[in-house]
Amino acid sequence: xxxxxxxxxxxxxxxxxxxxxxxxxxxxxxxxxxxxxxxxxxxxxxxxxxxxxxxxxxxxxxxxxxxxxxxxxxxxxxxxxxxxxxxxxxxxxxxxxxxxxxxxxxxxxxxxxxxxxxxxxxxxxxxxxxxxxxxxxxxxxxxxxxxxxxxxxxxxxxxxxxxxxxxxxxxxxxxxxxxxxxxxxxxxxxxxxxxxxxxxxxxxxxxxxxxxxxxxxxxxxxxxxxxxxxxxxxxxxxxxxxxxxxxxxxxxxxxxxxxxxxxxxxxxxxxxxxxxxxxxxxxxxxxxxxxxxxxxxxxxxxxxxxxxxxxx
Amino acid sequence: xxxxxxxxxxxxxxxxxxxxxxxxxxxxxxxxxxxxxxxxxxxxxxxxxxxxxxxxxxxxxxxxxxxxxxxxxxxxxxxxxxxxxxxxxxxxxxxxxxxxxxxxxxxxxxxxxxxxxxxxxxxxxxxxxxxxxxxxxxxxxxxxxxxxxxxxxxxxxxxxxxxxxxxxxxxxxxxxxxxxxxxxxxxxxxxxxxxxxxxxxxxxxxxxxxxxxxxxxxxxxxxxxxxxxxxxxxxxxxxxxxxxxxxxx
Numbered sequence: 001x002x003x004x005x006x007x008x009x010x011x012x013x014x015x016x017x018x019x020x021x022x023x024x025x026x027x028x029x030x031x032x033x034x035x036x037x038x039x040x041x042x043x044x045x046x047x048x049x050x051x052x053x054x055x056x057x058x059x060x061x062x063x064x065x066x067x068x069x070x071x072x073x074x075x076x077x078x079x080x081x082x083x084x085x086x087x088x089x090x091x092x093x094x095x096x097x098x099x100x101x102x103x104x105x106x107x108x109x110x111x112x113x114x115x116x117x118x119x120x121x122x123x124x125x126x127x128x129x130x131x132x133x134x135x136x137x138x139x140x141x142x143x144x145x146x147x148x149x150x151x152x153x154x155x156x157x158x159x160x161x162x163x164x165x166x167x168x169x170x171x172x173x174x175x176x177x178x179x180x181x182x183x184x185x186x187x188x189x190x191x192x193x194x195x196x197x198x199x200x201x202x203x204x205x206x207x208x209x210x211x212x213x214x215x216x217x218x219x220x221x222x223x224x225x226x227x228x229x230x231x232x233x234x235x236x237x238x239x240x241x242x243x244x245x246x247x248x249x250x251x252x253x254x255x256x257x258x259x260x261x262x263x264x265x266x267x268x269x270x271x272x273x274x275x276x277x278x279x280x281x282x283x284x285x286x287x288x289x290x291x292x293x294x295x296x297x298x299x300x301x302x303x304x305x306x307x308x309x310x311x312x
Numbered sequence: 313x314x315x316x317x318x319x320x321x322x323x324x325x326x327x328x329x330x331x332x333x334x335x336x337x338x339x340x341x342x343x344x345x346x347x348x349x350x351x352x353x354x355x356x357x358x359x360x361x362x363x364x365x366x367x368x369x370x371x372x373x374x375x376x377x378x379x380x381x382x383x384x385x386x387x388x389x390x391x392x393x394x395x396x397x398x399x400x401x402x403x404x405x406x407x408x409x410x411x412x413x414x415x416x417x418x419x420x421x422x423x424x425x426x427x428x429x430x431x432x433x434x435x436x437x438x439x440x441x442x443x444x445x446x447x448x449x450x451x452x453x454x455x456x457x458x459x460x461x462x463x464x465x466x467x468x469x470x471x472x473x474x475x476x477x478x479x480x481x482x483x484x485x486x487x488x489x490x491x492x493x494x495x496x497x498x499x500x501x502x503x504x505x506x507x508x509x510x511x512x513x514x515x516x517x518x519x520x521x522x523x524x525x526x527x528x529x530x531x532x533x534x535x536x537x538x539x540x541x542x543x544x545x546x547x548x549x550x551x552x553x554x555x556x557x558x559x560x561x
Contacts, residue, residue: 011474071479072442073451095472098438099454102407106443111408111528114437124531129435130330134339137532144526178482179451182467186475195473199560223561231491241457241471241492247436248491250473256560266329273536277558279551294542295554307548312561 002029002122004088005060007079007104008038008050009096012068015049017196018092018150020157023053025150026090027158028119033057036164037082039075041068044166052160059166069181070096076103077173083108083145087122093149093251094195105147113140113148127151131247132270152195153253153274187240191217194243197226200254200275202245205232206261206283206301213238215305216260222309228252230262246271261301264289281305313424313461313483315370316359317417319410320388321349322381323434332533339434339533348384351429353391354489357496358459359427360392367461370394372421376405376413382512389507390499396510401517408525411443416522418448423484425466430455430488441488451481455490 004026009016019036026034036050036059047061060082066074079100083089089104091097093115105112118126123140125148140146194200201223203216213233220227228250229243245252247267253274260281262268269292272278280293281304290296297304324330325345333340348356359371373388375381376399385396399413414426431438445452453459453468457476460467461483470477471490517524545551555561 102439102442103446106446138528182478
């Protein structure tokens with residue numbers, strides 16, 4: 001039997017979609033019982049959302065002022081204190097989970113399984129390596145807890161029709177003071193979230209400037225799509241870092257991804273491997289993006305974008 | 313601070329398109345160009361800049377790997393590191409064992425900061441830095457895009473999914489680098505000559521006295537599923553029609 005503890009990702013008010021995807025992954029383990037752990041300052045709202053996720057047996061909630069911001073050094077010891085009795089501890093392969101879960105794994109004396117894309121057995125998993133150019137099947141030791149991050153693009157969120165019990169806990173772990181939150185600057189906008197959007201319009205270096213990137217935003221807004229970018233566009237300063245799609249940015253799986261002026265480096269392609277339909281628009285007919293695109297159009301993006309916007 | 317430790321992993325160069333060996337036993341690395349993991353090169357550049365600002369006095373580059381990793385350490389010395397340590401292991405080392413090796417070196421060298429790449433581009437694990445911080449009991453600042461030192465603390469800006477997060481950490485600490493922290497310098501020929509005279513200490517992993525962790529068994533290697541090549545359309549009208557056919561607009 002697999003007893004799984006999933007660390008919920010949230011911003012203090014809303015449960016992140018990544019948590020429901022971790023539950024979907026845990027469901028693929030044989031004979032599972034799934035608990036969710038919410039670490040928060042005031043977590044009852046988040047715990048309520050977590051309790052609705054299907055397949056969740058119970059939600060465990062630790063409220064503490066120290067948990068206001070997700071600092072790995074502060075959260076990890078609280079998770080480790082609860083780890084006994086669980087065969088698996090899962091978190092999402094988002095920057096939250098990537099920061100936190102290895103710290104948990106090390107405190108438990110195990111290596112982590114990073115970026116699970118498929119469950120083959122209770123201790124056997126597939127994961128991408130070399131920017132997704134190779135798929136590796138790994139087997140974790142059967143007598144040790146499995147600490148893992150889940151590649152969220154590989155899973156569809158479980159539904160939210162459950163009403164699991166919420167159990168409030170008090171943590172007595174001594175928490176470190178050596179790491180302190182200072183601030184968060186977020187390019188928050190009314191646009192859909194890149195990680196969970198079903199439509200994404202993405203721009204690359206060929207846009208040429210931050211000003212020209214307005215074309216991408218305008219098309220995305222017309223379609224109700226999220227905006228993404230290649231590493232080159234982010235490095236050039238056209239858009240902020242949180243829009244980067246690829247090996248070291250976000251791994252996404254929308255139904256439709258329109259790549260405009262993106263040549264398609266392997267590091268970018270690994271971020272869109274699970275996209276439903278890829279549309280590529282590029283003036284270079286030999287661009288590697290056309291090798292993976294479902295629909296390709298060769299031409300000048302400065303002519304095509306306004307035309308497309310008007311045609312939709 | 314006195315010292316900064318920097319990890320340099322020898323990996324397949326990022327421009328190489330890797331392939332699974334025909335018998336599925338691993339990844340083809342024979343005759344393939346090897347380089348410093350790009351994130352580690354950024355870590356070294358940052359350490360050198362901290363030293364050049366007078367905020368550290370020595371930069372030590374460390375690699376855990378085969379004898380050939382001396383090449384990457386020499387490159388690190390040519391970039392400006394003061395000395396190098398190779399913990400020699402013919403076999404690949406798992407992230408927790410790597411963290412334990414670094415902890416042993418931390419105990420010997422007492423650095424004010426350990427700078428590592430956020431992930432190595434071969435196994436894409438993204439674990440070693442966080443693990444070192446955990447077993448050392450010290451702060452971690454992962455995915456750094458800006459590092460400022462103020463005496464016994466550092467302010468680090470981190471690239472996170474929703475934007476840029478800033479944290480303050482007490483030193484000593486582990487910092488792992490993201491892409492936009494800096495642009496590593498090019499190595500100049502005279503520096504390559506000078507680097508040959510800098511100290512490079514080699515210790516076999518088995519002699520370090522570090523308990524190795526249980527690595528995951530690597531059961532199978534396979535290429536990813538290829539996407540089917542799609543269609544080309546001639547104009548925007550064709551594109552819109554194709555999207556409508558798929559029910560996407």
